[in-house]
Each structure stands twice: as C-alpha cells, then as structure tokens.
Amino acid sequence: MRSIIIAAALALSAFTAQAAEPIEGNWKTASGATAQIAPCGGAYCVTLKSGKHNGKQIGKMSGSGESYKGEITDPETDKTYAGSGSVSGNSLKMRGCVMAVLCKTQTWSRL
Template structure:
C-alpha cells in the first residue's frame, strides 16, 4: 500500500513537472541588458525574476498564458514603474513588450540560456 501511494505521488509530481517544463516561456533568459531572468510557474501564472545583474533577486513580471503567448505586467527595474506587458516565444527568442495606455510601447528580445 505504501509503495502504491509513493508510486502514485511520484507519477503525479512527474506529470506536473513535465507539464510545467513543456510551457515555452519557462526557463532562464538573457535580457537585453545582459542580466539573467528566470521565468517560473507561480500560482496560476509565470513569475519573472532577475537572477543576475544590478537588480538580482527582484521580481519584474507576472505573465499568464500558454503555448508561446503571454500577457500580464512587466516592471522596469531601473525606474520601478510597472506596465501592461506581453511576451511571445519563438524558438529560443522571447519578445517582451511593455506599454503605457497600449499606445506607448517598448520591446526587447531575450535569448534562452
């Protein structure tokens, strides 16, 4: 019985991990400034946290979506201002876009590490 429970728990964990790992946005990315950002599942979305550089440890985004297309909020770590944002994954490139009032936008492309 204990073996069955352990096996079932292990299968459930493996299935969850595989589903999360399969999402294109999950992983480490080199930002336009050269810092490393980690994008990982958190809650029902994906959190963007800087791992290296001047602002290491700072959470700079929260995006929801799937299949390579995401939207949410992005924070500029220099100004600490938060914008509506989006991201789209194409292979090893992640195009990030932040906008004010959906008319003034800035984009940058990150590269998968």
C-alpha cells in the same frame, strides 16, 4: 523489476520536460542580466537572477504556448507596465506599454 522502474522514471522525466510551457526557463535580457521565468500562483513570474537587481521580481504573466500577457516592471525606474511575451524558438519578445500606444519591445535569448 529494476529495469522497469528505471524505464518508468525516465519516461516520467521526459514527460515532465515536455509539459513545461515554452516561456519557462532562464533568459538573457537586453541589458545582459539573467531572468528566470517560472510558475507561480497560476501564472509565470519573471525574476532577475543576476545583475544589479538580482532577486527582484519584475513581472507576472499568464498564458500558454507562444503568447503570454500580464505586467512587467522596469527595474531601473520601478514603473510597471501592461506587458506581453511572445515565444519563438529560443527568442522571447517582451513588450511593455503605457496606455496601449507607447510601447517598447526587447528580445531576450534562452540560456
């Protein structure tokens, strides 16, 4: 009986790990800070976990798979832009745009 319970717990934890969206996790930003992306209110919140702006939420995105859209805030200027994120393996391309024509892209690495 005990081995069945342990096997069921292992299967459940494996399913839970696979169910996470690719964008979830900790990422090294272009500035070297760590950003955590985690579910929040039906979307994914981007919160800095290290560096000068530790604890500041800098974005909120919705989506699934490889493509996400929402808003991203530059913590240095506190300006918010239309944002998008694209996951490819252990890389996340974060893009922020003003009026959909002036855009800046950064590549973050999964930690």
